[in-house]
Amino acid sequence: MKFLNRRGLVYVITHPMAFLVQCLKGFRANQGLLLAGAVAYYSLLSIVPLLMLVVVALSHVIDEAVLLETVGRYLGWLVPGHSGPIVEEVSHFLDHRDVVGGVLLISMIFFSSLAFTVLENAMSVIFKHRVEVKRRRFLISAIMPYCYILSLGAGMLLVTLVAGSLQVMGEESVSLFGYEWSLQGISGVLLYMVGFGGEVLVLTSIYLVMPVGRLSLSHALIGGVTAALLWECARHILVWYFTTLSQVNVVYGSMTTAIIVMFSLEIGATLLLFGAQVISEFERACRHKPRRTVRPLTTEATPMK
Template sequence: MQLLRYMGRICVEATKRFYNENYSYRASALAFTTLLAIVPLLLVIVFGMTVFPYFMNIILLGENYILQNFVPASAGTIEFYFHGFLTQATRLPAVSILFLFITTILLVHTIEETLNEIWRVPTRVKSKKMLALLFYWILFLLIPFIIGLSIFLTSYAFLLSWISIEDKTQLTLYFLSILPILINTMIFGLLYIIVPNARVKIINGLIGGMTAALLFEVARISFAFYVDQFPSYALIYGAFAVIPIFLVWLYIFWFIILFGAFVTYTVARPGLEL
């Protein structure tokens, strides 16, 4: 009970600063930037995975995991267009591919800059440009590893799901039900620990990551239900409905990410430590 009161106090403090500093607009900007950079980002991830042959065997599992967990509606349509974009992008000349990588770097820089503003610290670009470039490349190397690890855990859960109900213990069923939340907690927690240009305690990053993961799961289920039961976008936009739906979901995604960052920062404030 005391833990719930503590987390409630943290969330209230984080919410106050989130709205006082208008970070809902930041979420909008990040959503639009992500929409422009998502195909280059996927290219970076795929190219990074080609370095590790094992990862190539699980790209399809990774694609399914991302679509089902990060894009709860219109997954089939988005998957079709992504494949088309990636196929066309791989045919681009080297100069064009270089510009795609630059677009991805700008996205990562925008994410880092936003999180550093939350922590009220300077960005690496402003302090040491070479260190910033090295940091971005380390992120590019870490992204395939993190995705590969999450895919492995998810695929393991998928294999366990084929076991008959009689052979499963209640503990196994419970673990399978919370596994996506645990994976997202790890991913979001690493984001809050690694990206800010500040020393973030692991426990604080995991608290923020868990908060974001729980909100993310609620938002994913709620948004999928809304799109399925109230198809207003499909009625208005027709075949183009996938674009506003995806953009709205990106906004919700970044809204939650930034709120989780505020929770991580607030936990470390004097007088509010765990």
Template sequence: MTQGAGDTELSPAELARHLFGFSHRVLRNFLRNHGVLLAGGVGYNVLLSAVPMLAVLGVLLTRIVEEEQLLEVMSIQAQHLAPAHAGLVSEAVRAFMESRDIIGLVGLPVMLFFSSFAFRMLEHSIAIIFHRPENPRRRFWVSAVLPYAFMLVLGAGLLGLTLLFAIVNAFYEEPGLILYLLSFISVFLVFSAIYKVLPIVRISPRRAVVGGLVAAILWEATRLLMMYYFLNISFVNVIYGSLTTIIVLLISLEVASIILLLGAQVIAELERSERLGLPWYTSCD
């Protein structure tokens, strides 16, 4: 009789051994899927898409909320995107919003198009990780609309965060910790939504939420370590000079992409074990 993941009690030693074996399996299949190479492509496209996407959302949302409040929220979110150079991302968004009248209605669709690059690359990368011969192909119009649907959801989330930040600022003199928690929750929700929606296979909401929480915690811990390293230890500014900012941004985004795709690989392995009727720690090869 095949035992499920929760049918037997595992001793601490057995659990540690199974976790090690499962982690080895995840890393092996992640490398087999060229996960690091995919993460590099995702990171580059996020760098290409982040500023135009935040700028377009900012232009649209300033019709509803105050511009300074919105820019404050974006500045906090940019700290998750670029730990050591969040200010540069914020300044780029601010500069675009100040010149939005020059860009006009013709420029906005172009910016919107460039904003979708990261979602398209991420969709292709997750499709490789979850690939199975029997998987159905996603319809073209769904793939075409999905990035803009995600941006619409991000815009709604950004609006909600801005309103929450305004309420928190009104009631607390030093709201730093609360704003930080709200920002972390928003990252967790984005990761969970990616794990639920982007894979072509059906992912349970519980598994997407757990994956999103683990990925968000891993990224937050990594982000803090990277911020300390780049600000206090790194010699990257000596090596790359004026290119330092771009190099640091690309490294930060690639590391975040590796964590995001590793979380997807974990979910893919769990789904594979469940589909075969095996415990999560049993090798499927």
């Protein structure tokens, strides 16, 4: 199989604006913002239990301080500028993990899987042309979130080890021809590249696993790169806005952190689903089947004939 479909690439390159308009129309017809709101809400419920499970499991093989530092650094990619309170709650949980009982553990596992379940349902709406042909078995849908949690734990372990090695490298220097150059700048660039590469891989894996049926790796990579680039732009805008113009703390007071986290997750979920919409439209372009005019889902009653 070719890595990229030539017909789809030719269409996107020769008609970029038409392809973009199709993606936006399809996203609107599928009620993308409404789906993103549901994904963001359940992600807010899931993020703390998920981090607790991952950190508790990895704390047996990695130093807690190093692990929390790595989690805080890369959690800042998801919640720009406000990852501190979440990491603090996780660290408090680590201090009292001995009192965790079976009921609390089961509750944490359940809540940590909610976001994946809702995300799978949202993907079914965007890839409805796949659902019409083939449906996923209930057992696979039930165990998929927990398999994905295990995969995220393994990925966090790898990222922590790599980040620790790069930080150690940043403390070194190179001497050449009587001059000494510090490796701190190179270490920072490599840490950013590791974070961005991990972001692309996570998004690509979501697009590979969540939709029904077997999705091409190249198509999933297109969606992953698209969503990652859009989120990088949005993340820098959010950091600038919250540090210069935002007065959200005046309006919401003690609820500021929750509001900002929810707002960041809403934008992230929107871009995640829009990346899925890009893949869906690209599949249509590869099959040379233009999108039919789809009436957006509304609450209006259909007139009787």
